[in-house]
Amino acid sequence: MKEIVRKVITIHVNGKTYDIPVGTGRYEMPESETLSHTLRDRLGLTGLKIGCDQGACGCCTVIMDGKAVTSCMTLTMDCDGKTITTIEGLADRATGELDGLQQAFLDNCGYQCGFCTPGIIMTAKAFLEEHENPTEEEVREALAGNYCRCGTHYTAVESVMAYVQKRKEERQ
Ligand code: FES
Ligand code: FES
Numbered sequence: 001m002k003e004i005v006r007k008v009i010t011i012h013v014n015g016k017t018y019d020i021p022v023g024t025g026r027y028e029m030p031e032s033e034t035l036s037h038t039l040r041d042r043l044g045l046t047g048l049k050i051g052c053d054q055g056a057c058g059c060c061t062v063i064m065d066g067k068a069v070t071s072c073m074t075l076t077m078d079c080d081g082k083t084i085t086t087i088e089g090l091a092d093r094a095t096g097e098l099d100g101l102q103q104a105f106l107d108n109c110g111y112q113c114g115f116c117t118p119g120i121i122m123t124a125k126a127f128l129e130e131h132e133n134p135t136e137e138e139v140r141e142a143l144a145g146n147y148c149r150c151g152t153h154y155t156a157v158e159s160v161m162a163y164v165q166k167r168k169e170e171r172q
Contacts, residue, residue, distance in 0.1 A: 006021060006022075006023070007021070007022040007023070008020065008021050008022065009022055009029070009076060009077060009079065009080045010080060010081060011038075011076070011079050011080070011081075011082055011084055012081075012082070012083045012084065013039065013043060013045065013083075013084045013085075013086065013089070014045070014084075014085060014086060014088055014089030014093075015089065015093055018042075018043060020038065020042065020076065022077065029042070029076060031075070031077050032075070033075070033076050033077075034071065034072050034073070034074060034075060034076065035062070035064075035069075035071035035072075035074040035075070035076045035079055035084075036048060036050050036053075036060040036071035036072040036074075037050075037076075038076040039062065039071060039084070039086060045086045045088050047086055047087035047088045047118045048060045048061070048062055048071060048086055048087060048118055048119070048122075049114065049115045049116075049118060049119070050072055051115055051116075052072070053072045054072065054073075055070045055072060055073040056147070057116070057119070057146070057147050058070065058116070058119040058120070058123060058145045058146030058147060059115050059116055059118070059119045059146075060072040060119060061118075061119040061122040061123050061146070062084055062085060062086050062087075062122055063084065063085040063122055063125060063126045064079065064082050064083070064084050064085075065082055065083055066126065066129060066130075067126055068122055068123045068125075068126035068127070070145075085122075085125075086118075086122070087118040087121060087122060090102055090121070090122075090125065099125070100163055100166065100167065101121060101124060101125055101128065101159075101160070101163045102121060103163075104159045104160070104162045104163035104166065105117070105121060105156070105159045107159075107162065108155060108158050108159040108162050109155055109159075110155045110156045110158065110159025110160075112148055112150075112155075112156065113148075113150065116146060116147070116148050117156075119146050120143060120146045120156050123142060123143055123145065123146050124139070124142065124143060124156075124160045127139070127142040127143075128160070128163070128164065128167075133164065133168060134164060136157060136161055139157055139160045139161060139164075140157055143156065143157065143160075
């Protein structure tokens with residue numbers, strides 16, 4: 001009799017490890033499932049939003065192994081062993097204190113709607129991990145893939161720049 005080999009994908013999300021069985025059964029994940037649906041529908045992490053579902057709006061952005069990725073364009077099958085941070089994972093896990101960048105958005109009224117804001121913050125967060133002291137122009141360029149459809153741009157950039165300045169002062 002042919003042995004059935006079960007596939008399991010392991011992902012590490014916001015400090016927790018999830019083993020997700022792959023298959024066509026009721027509780028299994030189809031191979032075609034995107035990371036955005038896995039995070040939202042299976043893990044209940046609904047902070048990321050699915051806007052265009054085709055890689056154009058940035059609403060679904062998460063950080064995977066240090067890089068910002070559009071989760072709607074990423075198959076969960078390709079994430080085996082990866083470390084993922086969603087907007088829910090930015091705050092300090094022990095104290096619940098917001099990440100400095102989140103706080104900067106609050107302090108500078110950088111929040112836009114619930115659809116685009118999480119993606120903007122995650123894109124900015126990944127960018128700032130690699131850019132110590134970016135210019136406003138560079139921040140605008142980094143956020144170019146995160147479209148607001150309402151034309152209310154862009155106090156988000158001011159918030160990111162305020163955080164860059166604060167971080168610089170704290171590190172001096
Ligand atoms: S929903 Fe993923 S880029 Fe728009
Ligand atoms: S899409 Fe969020 S404020 Fe426009």
